[in-house]
Amino acid sequence: MSVSHSLSPVAVSPTGAIFRSCKPLLPVLIFCVVLIAIGGTLSPVFLSPFNLGNLAVQIMPLLLVAIGQSYAVGSGGLDLSVGSIVSVAAVVAALSFAPFGVAPALVLAMGVALAIGALNGLFVSRGIEPFLVTLGTLSLGQGIALFISPVPGGTVPPGFRQIAGYWGQVPTMLPMILALAAIAIWSVRRTRTGANIVAVGGNREVAHLCGIPVRWTLIKAYLICAVFAALAAFLLVARTGTGDPTIGARFTLDSLAAVVLGGTLLGGGRVVMAGTVLGAIALGLLSNILNLLQVPAFYQTPVKGLLVIGAVLVPSVFARIVEHRKALRLAAAFRAQARGISA
Amino acid sequence: MTGTVDPVSISENEKAEATLVLQGISKRFGSTQALDGASLSVRKGRIHALVGENGAGKSTLVKIISGIVSADAGIVRLDGKAVSFREPSDASRAGIHLVHQELALLPHNSVTENVFLGHELSGPTGLSWSVMNRRARDLFARLGVALDVTRPTGELSTAQQQMVEIARAILRDFRIIILDEPTAALPPADAEKLFTVLRELAAQGTAVIYISHRLDEIRALADDITVLKDGRQVATHPASELDTAEMIRLMVGRPIEDLFPPRGKPSEETPVIEVSGLIDPPRLFDVSFVVRPGEIVDIYGLEGHGQDEILSAIAGARRPVGGSLKLGGRQIDWGSVPAMIARGIGFIPEDRKAEGLLLDLDGRANISLPILRRLAPNGWIGSVREKQVADDAAREAGVRGSLDAPVRALSGGNQQKVLLARWLAAGANVFLMNQPTRGVDVGSKSEIYSLVRKQCANEGKAAIVVAREITELQGFCDRILVMSRGRLVAECSPDDSEENILAAALGQQAHAS
Numbered sequence: 133m134s135v136s137h138s139l140s141p142v143a144v145s146p147t148g149a150i151f152r153s154c155k156p157l158l159p160v161l162i163f164c165v166v167l168i169a170i171g172g173t174l175s176p177v178f179l180s181p182f183n184l185g186n187l188a189v190q191i192m193p194l195l196l197v198a199i200g201q202s203y204a205v206g207s208g209g210l211d212l213s214v215g216s217i218v219s220v221a222a223v224v225a226a227l228s229f230a231p232f233g234v235a236p237a238l239v240l241a242m243g244v245a246l247a248i249g250a251l252n253g254l255f256v257s258r259g260i261e262p263f264l265v266t267l268g269t270l271s272l273g274q275g276i277a278l279f280i281s282p283v284p285g286g287t288v289p290p291g292f293r294q295i296a297g298y299w300g301q302v303p304t305m306l307p308m309i310l311a312l313a314a315i316a317i318w319s320v321r322r323t324r325t326g327a328n329i330v331a332v333g334g335n336r337e338v339a340h341l342c343g344i345p346v347r348w349t350l351i352k353a354y355l356i357c358a359v360f361a362a363l364a365a366f367l368l369v370a371r372t373g374t375g376d377p378t379i380g381a382r383f384t385l386d387s388l389a390a391v392v393l394g395g396t397l398l399g400g401g402r403v404v405m406a407g408t409v410l411g412a413i414a415l416g417l418l419s420n421i422l423n424l425l426q427v428p429a430f431y432q433t434p435v436k437g438l439l440v441i442g443a444v445l446v447p448s449v450f451a452r453i454v455e456h457r458k459a460l461r462l463a464a465a466f467r468a469q470a471r472g473i474s475a
Numbered sequence: 476m477t478g479t480v481d482p483v484s485i486s487e488n489e490k491a492e493a494t495l496v497l498q499g500i501s502k503r504f505g506s507t508q509a510l511d512g513a514s515l516s517v518r519k520g521r522i523h524a525l526v527g528e529n530g531a532g533k534s535t536l537v538k539i540i541s542g543i544v545s546a547d548a549g550i551v552r553l554d555g556k557a558v559s560f561r562e563p564s565d566a567s568r569a570g571i572h573l574v575h576q577e578l579a580l581l582p583h584n585s586v587t588e589n590v591f592l593g594h595e596l597s598g599p600t601g602l603s604w605s606v607m608n609r610r611a612r613d614l615f616a617r618l619g620v621a622l623d624v625t626r627p628t629g630e631l632s633t634a635q636q637q638m639v640e641i642a643r644a645i646l647r648d649f650r651i652i653i654l655d656e657p658t659a660a661l662p663p664a665d666a667e668k669l670f671t672v673l674r675e676l677a678a679q680g681t682a683v684i685y686i687s688h689r690l691d692e693i694r695a696l697a698d699d700i701t702v703l704k705d706g707r708q709v710a711t712h713p714a715s716e717l718d719t720a721e722m723i724r725l726m727v728g729r730p731i732e733d734l735f736p737p738r739g740k741p742s743e744e745t746p747v748i749e750v751s752g753l754i755d756p757p758r759l760f761d762v763s764f765v766v767r768p769g770e771i772v773d774i775y776g777l778e779g780h781g782q783d784e785i786l787s788a789i790a791g792a793r794r795p796v797g798g799s800l801k802l803g804g805r806q807i808d809w810g811s812v813p814a815m816i817a818r819g820i821g822f823i824p825e826d827r828k829a830e831g832l833l834l835d836l837d838g839r840a841n842i843s844l845p846i847l848r849r850l851a852p853n854g855w856i857g858s859v860r861e862k863q864v865a866d867d868a869a870r871e872a873g874v875r876g877s878l879d880a881p882v883r884a885l886s887g888g889n890q891q892k893v894l895l896a897r898w899l900a901a902g903a904n905v906f907l908m909n910q911p912t913r914g915v916d917v918g919s920k921s922e923i924y925s926l927v928r929k930q931c932a933n934e935g936k937a938a939i940v941v942a943r944e945i946t947e948l949q950g951f952c953d954r955i956l957v958m959s960r961g962r963l964v965a966e967c968s969p970d971d972s973e974e975n976i977l978a979a980a981l982g983q984q985a986h987a988s
Contacts, residue, residue, distance in 0.1 A: 152625065322601030331592055334581035341543075341579045342593035342643075343564040402583040462756030463796045470761065 156395030156402070159447035160410040163393070167417040175424040181301040183420070189296070189371065191416035192309050193218075193364040197383045198390035198412040199316045199405065200360025204252075205391050206320070207353035208333035208400030209262025213248060214361045214387055216273025218380025221245045221365035223277045226286025226375025234292050242362045248273055249358025253351030270384070277377035286375040296370035305367060312363075317405040326403075329353050333400025389440050390415055414443070494519045494682050495540065495571075495651055500549030501706075502535055509535040511706035512549070517651065517699075522673060522683040524697035524714070526690065527726050528916035530886055532706040533686045537653045540684070541573035542566035570650035574640045574657060582629025587611040589628050590642050614642050618672050632778050634665035641672060652676065653684040656914060658692060663945065663977060664777065670696050688916065690719050691946060702726055727918055735921070735950035736928040738969070742767045745804050747905050747937045748789065753798030758784040760961045762798070766905070768935035771927065773948040775941075775967075776958030776980050782941045783825065785958075786907045789939070790822035791815035802905075816845050821898025823891075825909035825941075831894050838878035838885070839865040842897045868900035869893065873922050888919025895926060906930075906938040912947065924951050945973045 171178040197214050204211035221241040228237035248269050255265040297304045320326040328349040331339040340346050361380070368379055392398060393414055394407025418439060422432045493516040502510040510532045517523045525533045538544045540551065542560030551558050553569055560566040563573075580589050587608045595602045596610075611624040620638045622631070628639055637657055644652045654673075658666040673683050673696065687693055693700060694714060701711040702725040710717075710725050746765035753762040759781045766772050774782040787793040789800065794810030801807065802818045815822075824830035832841050842865040843850055850861045869878055872892040876885045882893055891911060898906060906927060912920045928951075930936045942948045948955060949969040957965040957979040965979035 152627070318601065321604065324595060324597070324602065327588070327595055327602060328593075330584065331581060334583060335579075338579040338581055339593070341563050341573075341575070343567055344593045397583070401581060459756045459796050463754045466754065466756065466760050 156404045157407050157410065159443065160393050160395060160407050160414060163443045164410055164414050164417065167414060167421060171417065171421040171424065175421065178421065178424055183424070185298060185301040185303055187416060187420050188306050189303050190420065191413055192303070192305060193367050194383060194386055194390060194415060195309060195313065195409060195412040196360045196364040196367070198387040198394075198408050199313065200357035201387040201391050202316070202394075202396055202403055202405055202408045203329055203353045204262070204266075204357040205388070205396055205398060206333045206400055206403035207256075207329045207350055208336065209256055209350075209353075210266065210388060210398070211252060211354060211357045212263065212266040212384055213252060213269035213273050214357060215380040215382065215384035216270050216277065217245045217248050217358050217361040218365045218368065218383050219277040219377050220248065220273045220280075220380075221362040222369050222379050223281045223286070223375040223377050225366060225369050226288055227281060228286075229289055229292065230287045234289060238366060241365065242359070244276075245358045245362035245365070246355060249355045249361075250351065252358070253354035256354060257347035257350040274378075274381075277380075281375055281377050284372075284374040284376040286369075288369055288373045288375075293370050293373055296367065313405075313409050317409070320403050320405045325349070325352055330401065330403055333403070335401070386415055387412075393440065393443055415440075493517060494554060496550075496552040497536070497540070498550045498552075500536065500539060500546045500551070502532075502539065502544065502546050504535075508706055510539075510546070510549075513703060513706055514708045515701055516711070517682045517684055519650070519682045520677050520680045521698040522677050522685055522696055523699045523701065524685045524687065524693040525701050525703060526687070526693060526722060527703035528918055530916070531703040531726070533703055534655060535706075536703070537573055537655055537684060537686065540566065540651075541571055541653060543573070567647075567649075570648070571653070572644040572647070572649040572651070573653045573655065574637070574644060575655060578633075578636050578640055580628050580636055580639060583627055586622055586624040586626060586628055586631070586639055589639050590614070590624075590646060592643070594647060610646070611642065614646060618642065618645075619668065632665075634661050634668075634778065637661065637665075637669060638672075641669070645676070649681065651682045651684065653686075655686045656688065657685075658687060658689060661778070661943070663943070664981065666692065688914070688920075689944065690722055693722075694719060704728060723917060736925040738953055742769045744768050744935070746801070747803055748939070749801035749804075750785070750789070751799050751801075753785065753788060753795055753800075755784060755788065755793070755795035755797075756961075758961050759788070759795065762958075762961075762963050764956055764963060766937045766939060768937055769931050770954065771931055771938045771940060771952045773940045773942060773952035773955045774958055775943075775945065775948060775955050775976060778943070780958045780980070781961040782958045783909060784961075786822065786909050786939065786941055787824075789815070789905075790820060790907055792822070816901065816903075819902065819904040820907060821901060821903030821905065822907045823894045823898070823909065823911060825913070827887075827890055827894060832882050832890060834883040835881045837880060838869060838874065838876070838882050838893050838896075841882050841893050842868050842878075842900050845897065846901045864900050865896070868896040871899050872896035872926060886916070886919070887913075888915040888923070891915055891919070891923060892926075895923065899930075904934075904936045906936065908938060909941045910943065911940060912942070920947075927951075945976050949973070949976075 177183050197218065201211055201214055221244060224244050225237050225241035228240050232240065252266055252269055256262045295305055320330065328339070328344050329352070331342070331344055332346050332349045336346055364383065365380065369375060372379070390411035391408050393411035394409070395404040396402060396407060418436055419432070422435060427435065495517040497513065497515040500510050500513045513532055513536055515536065525536065527533050535544065539546045542563045542565050545559070545561060558569060560569070581592065587604065590611050591607050596607050597603065598606060608624050615622045615624065615638070618638060620635070622635060622638070628636060631639070657669060661669065677683050685693070685697060697714045699711060700714050700717050700722065702709045702722060704726060744767055746767050748766040751763040753759055762781070762785060774785060776782040784793060788795045788809060791810060791812040791814060799806065800809060807814065807818060828834060839862060843861050847856060850856070850864060851858060866878065872895045874889050874892045874896055876889050882890055885893065911923055915923065927938050931938060940948065940952060952969055955967040955969060955976060956963055957967060957976060959980050967976050967979065
């Protein structure tokens with residue numbers, strides 16, 4: 133516990149580095165393990181292949197949105213409009229399948245999502261509060277979605293619906309989603325864009341002085357966020373077979389919850405992408421278990437809220453207690469030594 | 476850009492040799508003329524110190540050199556060619572790097588990430604951190620600094636963070652490195668290490684521009700010294716031809732006879748503060764001392780050896796594990812800021828911008844902040860009384876500048892005086908001051924010293940000061956308590972030599988750990 137505060141030699145340990153990079157993951161990992169243990173104990177069907185497949189399907193859209201959200205949060209802001217982007221992209225895709233065909237419909241929907249992302253990025257990069265900008269595009273996107281299709285509608289071709297199918301019990305898209313998650317985790321430290329987003333989120337001024345293109349980096353962060361939201365929308369359209377103009381609403385706060393649970397700092401400067409993935413999984417597990425236990429929907433929301441607060445609070449309280457204990461122990465040892473010397 | 480006539484002419488010979496030449500640089504911010512035809516010529520392989528009071532234009536000048544602000548008038552020549560930087564990245568491409576006063580580092584990122592920030596190395600699988608870690612480790616080894624390069628930079632000491640900034644500059648092979656008050660927060664031993672590195676850089680042909688308020692260190696380090704005053708260059712001399720007294724005379728335009736006010740007489744009255752057995756591992760172990768009315772006591776230690784924690788414990792900002800505290804003979808519980816303020820403790824933290832002031836509020840609001848309850852018993856603030864109390868305190872503290880403007884606009888010295896005014900208004904009888912003159916110009920320093928001394932001598936108040944500059948605390952304090960590794964290891968008189976005080980602070984460290 134030597135506190136080295138000068139330019140004196142320090143031990144350099146590679147294990148220390150590995151431990152440090154895993155440390156922010158620990159709370160969410162424990163949360164997931166606890167949830168799985170509870171689910172496995174309380175519900176006989178929880179660990180059945182059918183339920184696990186179902187669980188994966190439930191988690192995948194949130195996982196994608198939360199990954200996108202991590203870039204926005206990592207850049208020092210947040211994207212409140214992700215839910216609306218999901219809704220708009222879903223509606224645009226569902227209504228364009230019949231007139232234009234699958235590929236053009238997806239391109240069009242992605243284009244609309246990117247347009248909203250670009251709007252977010254442009255305003256944020258000009259120094260407007262991300263909260264305000266994305267609150268605005270939240271309403272804008274939701275309005276457009278409802279304007280295009282006030283009620284769930286559109287026709288989804290069976291070919292496209294197949295992507296929401298299964299190979300046995302394994303959802304068809306699972307490998308693809310896992311690959312995307314792996315790329316996202318890799319991107320944070322291994323690509324210049326990822327490193328730049330973290331730098332800009334940490335301190336815009338520092339990033340600027342180090343020659344990082346701050347504005348373009350911010351625009352990229354919100355564009356990436358929109359891309360992931362659109363991908364989530366495609367999954368949802370394939371699964372539900374319709375374009376629902378309100379389907380995205382719940383993702384806004386859930387994605388932020390997943391990001392924060394995962395250890396990424398709100399306010400930027402630290403992105404724990406693997407934590408986001410685990411955070412989304414934890415939220416999915418939680419809903420799934422509450423459903424299996426037949427907790428009325430009425431109680432599910434507050435229970436979820438309390439558990440999420442707990443999951444963030446417990447590790448920090450725990451860390452504080454550990455630190456205090458350590459101080460007390462050191463104080464006792466010091467006093468005992470002092471008595472020994474004086475005796 | 477159009478050049479105005481440069482007031483101090485540079486010989487043709489000197490021009491030929493110079494790497495960087497600035498002529499007739501002017502810059503105005505609003506109503507302030509920060510630079511008024513300033514000139515500077517820096518040669519490669521030399522350490523060039525820029526000195527001057529706060530507001531003399533040093534920081535603005537280096538910001539122009541490094542492309543952060545652009546000049547209204549004047550010419551910047553690099554190797555004889557006129558250049559104009561619009562962006563920091565332009566200057567950086569030309570080989571100029573500014574090490575900022577407020578370090579430009581990302582606290583959550585590792586040392587390596589900070590060193591390579593914006594210039595990461597790529598490999599076949601994306602950015603190759605193992606290669607960058609290795610390069611960073613080699614670099615720090617060359618600098619003689621042992622550092623775990625994978626640690627988050629925020630966990631490092633200020634000295635280490637400074638080295639990270641300098642490593643960044645060396646790595647990218649800059650030709651001109653500018654340091655703006657690098658040692659303001661450094662203990663002397665680490666400052667010495669920094670100087671070694673700078674001398675080595677200069678020996679390899681780098682031009683170093685060095686800003687500092689510490690004149691003794693400039694005399695030891697610099698090859699050339701330029702004195703700025705009121706936005707103009709008043710003199711440039713080789714360091715060997717300029718003594719400290721002359722430097723001060725050039726900076727302030729008049730000689731300062733006594734920077735420090737005379738000391739007080741020791742008193743035998745009941746101590747205003749009595750700390751005994753203060754323990755808070757791992758930072759503090761069994762610290763006991765008393766401070767009597769009229770005394771100014773300094774706690775000296777290398778950075779991170781517990782002196783900061785003593786102040787924050789007495790201020791109520793930190794609840795220690797054990798120990799007792801008596802204020803004016805009465806036992807007080809630790810750990811409550813309001814209780815301490817009510818007992819007359821006034822805490823001036825180390826980082827006035829982050830912990831001391833609300834930068835966007837005006838001077839009055841900053842002064843009345845801790846006593847709003849008293850000034851606004853009904854909950855309405857902005858009363859005539861608040862204005863009067865704040866104005867009186869500001870006058871007593873000698874604040875110059877508008878109290879209606881955000882304190883952000885005030886100079887460092889005046890900001891520090893606003894903090895002093897805050898505790899004068901609150902009727903504090905013990906001032907806890909952490910680095911009260913950090914980044915403050917010579918004139919204001921002297922005013923702050925005499926104000927605190929006057930309060931202590933005439934009104935029986937007392938002050939506990941944490942300062943890093945031994946010569947400063949020798950002049951200012953009555954007693955010096957030396958900390959090492961969380962323990963009080965010595966009590967020195969201000970007449971003890973600098974070497975003895977430093978040895979006491981270092982002594983324990985040598986055979987511990």
